[in-house]
C-alpha cells in the first residue's frame with residue numbers, strides 16, 4: 103500500500119469518520135433490502151389505520167374524528183418499530199450466528215461507539231419510516247391537510263422516539279440470544295406497541311389511572327404525543343416540551359445502558 | 371506454582387521491540403472450571419512467522435482473541451508492537467489484522483464491499499481503498515468475483531477473501547487463526563506463498579495450525595501450548611534436535627550374505643554384542659540375518675535396531691514404538707520376496723555420523739546397501755512428545 107495510506111491509518115482516524123463509515127454500510131444494506139424494510143416497518147401501521155379508520159370508521163363503529171388521533175399515533179409507531187427492528191433483530195443474529203459484526207468491532211474506535219452507531223442508524227430509519235407512513239396514511243384517511251408549522255416538532259418527536267427505540271433495541275439485541283426471538287416479540291415488542299399512546303391520547307386516560315401510569319413508562323407514548331401535538335394540536339396532548347424532555351432523558355439513560363450492554367456482549 | 375515452572379522451562383527473553391509480547395497472561399472464561407490461558411509467556415519477533423501450536427482447546431484462539439482486543443484477559447499483560455492491547459485497544463487495532471478461525475465476512479455485503487468497507491472503518495482514503503481492493507482481489511485470485519455475494523463463495527474463496535480483507539488497512543502484525551484449514555492443496559500452497567510474501571514485506575505473522583508440516587515449513591519459530599501454558603518455544607530445527615536419540619536410520623540391504631544355513635540361530639551367533647572397535651578388527655566374515663541387528667546395535671550411537679518387514683515405513687513402527695516420523699517411503703518395495711531386508715536403527719547421535727561406521731561394517735561383511743534413509747524426528751513428534759496422545 104502506498105505510504106500515504108499507511109500514514110493515514112497509523113495517524114489514527116477520527117471516531118466520527120469511522121462511525122460515518124459504519125453508518126454508510128448500514129445505509130447500503132438497508133437500501134439493498136429496501137422493499138422488505140418497507141414491508142416490515144410501514145405495512146403494519148398502515149393496516150392498523152385502514153382497519154380502524156377505513157373499515158370500522160365507514161361502518162360507523164368508530165367516530166370519524168378518530169383519524170385525528172390514530173394517524174399521528176401510527177406515524178409515531180412506524181418510526182418507533184422501524185428503529186427497534188433495525189437494531190434488535192440484526193444484532194441478535196450478528197452476535198449469535200453470523201458474527202458479521204466482528205469486522206466493525208475491530209475498527210479503531212472505542213467499541214461502544216459501534217453500538218452508538220446502531221442507535222443513530224435506528225433514529226434515521228425512524229425518520230424514513232415516518233416519512234413514508236405519513237403520506238400513505240393521509241391517503242388512507244383521505245385527509246390532505248398537513249400542518250407545516252408542526253414540522254419541526256414532528257421531526258424531533260420521530261427522531262427522539264426512534265433514538266429511544268434504537269437504544270431499547272440495543273439492549274434487547276445484546277442481552278437476548280437468537281433463540282429468544284419469539285419471546286422478544288411476545289413479551290416485549292407487542293406490549294410496547296399497545297402501551298405507546300398510538301391508539302389513544304394520553305390525557306384522555308384519566309379514567310384509567312393505572313393504565314395511564316403504565317403508558318407513562320413507555321417512551322413511545324411521548325413520541326406519539328409529540329407527533330399528535332405537531333399534526334393535530336386540537337386533540338388533547340401532553341405539553342410538547344414535557345414530551346421532548348422526557349424523551350431526551352429516556353434517550354440518554356437507555357443509550358448509556360445499551361452502550362454498556364453492547365460492550366459487554368462484544369468482549370469476552 | 372505451575373506458572374513459575376513454565377518460566378523456568380522455557381526461557382522467553384523479554385525484548386522491548388518485540389512484535390508481540392505476552393507476560394503471565396491468564397484468561398478464565400466466566401463459569402469455566404479452569405483457565406483457558408494460564409500464565410502464558412510468549413514473545414514474537416518483528417518480521418517473523420510465528421507458529422502457535424497446541425491441541426484442540428489449548429487456548430490458541432483465546433490468546434489470539436486477547437491480542438486482537440476481543441477477549442479481555444483475567445491477568446497478565448499483552449502488547450502488540452509495544453502497545454498494551456488492554457489499556458490501548460484502539461491504538462492496537464490500528465496495527466493489527468485478524469483472520470479468525472470461523473468465517474465472519476459481512477454477509478449483507480458483496481465481496482468487494484467487504485474489502486472497501488473494512489478499509490473505510492480504518493480510515494483509508496477512498497481512492498486508496500479502491501486501488502487496494504482491486505490489487506488484493508487480484509493477488510488473491512478473486513478478480514471478477516467482487517460483485518458476488520459472499521454467501522455464494524466456497525470455503526476456500528471465503529478464506530482468501532478473509533485474508534485479503536485483513537490486509538486492506540495494511541496491518542503490521544497479522545494474526546491468522548487456522549488459515550489453511552479446509553483448503554485444497556492448491557489453495558494451501560497459494561496461501562503459503564502469500565504469507566511468505568507478507569513476511570518479505572516486513573509484516574509479522576502469528577498463525578495457528580494443526581498441520582505440523584505446514585507449521586514446520588512456514589514458521590521461523592513455533593510455540594507449543596497446552597492447557598493455556600507454553601511448553602516449548604524455538605525454531606523447528608532446535609525443537610526436533612531436542613528429541614535426543616529419536617533420529618532414525620533406515621538401511622536396506624540387497625540380499626542376505628552367505629548361504630541360507632547362516633540364518634539358523636546357532637550358526638556364528640555372537641553371544642555378546644562386541645564393541646565397535648573389536649568388530650571392525652574382525653575379519654570380513656559374512657553374517658546372517660539374525661546376527662545383523664545385534665551387530666548393528668553395537669555401533670556407537672545406535673540405541674536399538676529393528677527389522678522392518680515391509681518396505682513402506684510405517685508410522686509408529688512395530689512393537690508399540692513411539693510414533694516417530696517415518697523416513698520417506700522407498701521407491702521400490704523391499705522385503706524377503708525381493709531378497710532385500712530393511713533395518714531401522716534408532717540413533718542417539720546425528721544419523722549422518724552413524725551412517726559411516728554402519729556402512730563400513732556392512733561393506734566388510736559383504737552386505738551391499740541399496741538404500742539409506744535418514745528419518746529426523748518431525749515437529750509432530752515433538753508435539754506428541756510434549757502434549758501426549760490423549761484426545762481433547
Ligand SMILES: Nc1ncnc2c1ncn2[C@@H]1O[C@H](COP(=O)(O)OP(=O)(O)OP(=O)(O)O)[C@@H](O)[C@H]1O
Nearest residue numbers: 370399402406424425426427428429430431432433
Ligand atoms: N467464549 C467462550 N466461553 C467459554 N469458554 C470458552 C470460550 N471460548 C473458548 N472457551 C474455552 O477455552 C478453552 C480454550 O479454547 P480456544 O478456543 O482458545 O482453544 P484453541 O486452542 O483455539 O482450540 P482449537 O484448536 O480447537 O481451535 C477451551 O476449553 C474452550 O472450551
Ligand SMILES: [Mg+2]
Nearest residue numbers: 430431471547
Ligand atoms: Mg481455535
